[in-house]
Amino acid sequence: MEICPKCSTNHFVIRAGMIRGKVRYQCKSCQVHFTQEQSAKPIPQKQIHTTIKDIANIMGVSIATVSRALNNKPDISPKTREAIQKLALELDYNPNLFAKGFQRGETKTIGVVIPNIKRPFFAGVLSGIQEVANERGYRVMICQSNESYEAEISNIQGLLASHVDGLLISHSKETTRFNQIKNLFEKGLPMVHFDRICTEVDTPKIRQEDFEGAFQLVEHLIQQGYQRIAILAGPPELLISQKRKEGYLHALEKYGLVIQKDYMVHGDFSKEFALASLDKWLQLPEPPDAIFAIHYLNAVEIIQYAKKLGIAIPKQLGIVGFGDEYLAEIVDPPLTVFHLFPQKVGEIAAGLLFDVISSKDSTRQADVLVQGQLIIRKSSLKKA
Amino acid sequence: MEICPKCSTNHFVIRAGMIRGKVRYQCKSCQVHFTQEQSAKPIPQKQIHTTIKDIANIMGVSIATVSRALNNKPDISPKTREAIQKLALELDYNPNLFAKGFQRGETKTIGVVIPNIKRPFFAGVLSGIQEVANERGYRVMICQSNESYEAEISNIQGLLASHVDGLLISHSKETTRFNQIKNLFEKGLPMVHFDRICTEVDTPKIRQEDFEGAFQLVEHLIQQGYQRIAILAGPPELLISQKRKEGYLHALEKYGLVIQKDYMVHGDFSKEFALASLDKWLQLPEPPDAIFAIHYLNAVEIIQYAKKLGIAIPKQLGIVGFGDEYLAEIVDPPLTVFHLFPQKVGEIAAGLLFDVISSKDSTRQADVLVQGQLIIRKSSLKKA
């Protein structure tokens, strides 16, 4: 409380309303009214963040009152509320969200772990996640594993230390052990898997039509009259790799084509491996007449390389891939693909995570299949 | 302190060491020794985060001691330190970084505002930022403005509410007013601009060789014998647009070519505008014989469209672009570009921001030019 200018003590001073933005005081002993000069409580200049305490000091009210005013609580007089809100605006006060969440033990932040931001698929997913998170008032913290198990572990650890309210994960291709994840899941950390999911934990999962898409691509090749269809798959541990291969096999079986071991290779998605595979295939007594690359980039690389070797696409060799990018349209001939919808994957994943977070039921299961779409382009049109 | 099982009071109870992981007590009055049964202090099961308080309770020491042990402070006995660290490991304790930074008013988090994650350039920048931030023990919060001024403002506001320790910004193309930024800068918020920089504030800036690259591209065209070179520029407000145009003009002047207004258009980087521009140019009495698109995507679009129109590239029409992506290699003919190094831009921007943050001198200036590289491909080789 302020000091009375007459008796020089604050013993009997009480607040007596506000006048022209200043707080008015009265000394009960001297009966003197006075206002606080602004020089005594200067608005701090070189300070990035205004706090409710600053506001409380300036206004001469308690921090609780300021808190109430700024949160539009009912039990506060409209005048005080407005005055406080006006001042807050002037000082461009914005609340410290972490302090706010501190009590409830939440940070309004979610963590995302992905292999690589630069891959268009993941960039699309991130975009979807961001959008939903923004709507819900959450912030997003992104980490890249760069396909390293170790980095993934330490990323998750870091996000945990940041006390994220939940985790969205797409595992690295190295990841085969899931103790950390399992542990966190059992402790009740909200968590959702997408794309590179983990079957060892009962988290909600967002998968894509890996099996279905592969089936449709290969079926399309068969219907175009291709007979000897090869598959360029990814690391065999990777679930999407398995699923896409299963779709491939299922199509061959359904149409009674021979399944030939020579036509199936597992690589690491690298360009070198893709080109080497094509070389190997061409040396077979009966080379394949079509190639299904489970990664669109490999498909594009193979198109370029085949052209260089003088192979006619699609007449001599049909090529299809998984995952659509602008690149697939541009390459010559344009690439037939099974189009995924990364943005959608991100939106759904984030939505599901927020469901888990708000339901407090981390054991909720879900298995969402995001539909893709077969886009037929010239690279596979043998008949045309 | 625990209650003595004999006299049922805790008045005379003192801690008397530890035995088999349990804390041993002694009642000074009854001379009774007893240990705390684990049922009384259960290790909390369904709890995501262990706190130092948990550890303190289990060990029967004060939280201050635990804090000291975990932070390797000197004034603590080695035995206690080790015992605490061992327990912390078992409970996989990890500190609440926000609580930690709370006092110092820092969050070990930086904010990034970019137009769009999905653009390969920005994805590359982010990757660079992440890498440097990780090294320094910082986390990164990313926001997309989607080229909207309003979204940018509210993104920055949100990052501020998260109390980020610094900001990395590349403005939206809409952004022409910078009061918010200026205000924050004056308050001392560490801040660095990159790519879409802002000249109204004296922040450190990372620019790329916009002028130089444009000059080199156009010079290359001229040396190849092209005479009537058009430019497809971006929004005129955008600084990079201006700089690249200046580079273009400078090259024309240096080689004594006529500067023709009809050959210079400003668009919005959209495909529609790019194609419409080509149409317009082709209807001129003297159409250009080369096009410099300041955005590589537009260059690619023009190549595709020109081919469709039966125009021979590079013989009839040379095309060059700015910014390199895999796409530029793949398109037919491959595109001559001035290659930027987005990852490098990100690394430098983040490094500079951390310099500002640690120096506490937010007024430090810097103007870094990240070098690019001219990559000559077939789309501009008239002579070949």
Next chain:
DNA sequence: ATGAAAGCGCTAACAT
């Protein structure tokens, strides 16, 4: 060597 207590910004239960 260890404990007690204050404080960072904010909310909420409890007073008045």
Next chain:
DNA sequence: ATGTTAGCGCTTTCAT
């Protein structure tokens, strides 16, 4: 309608 206070996890004096 408004003030007082405790407490979220942690660090850091200041005692002991």
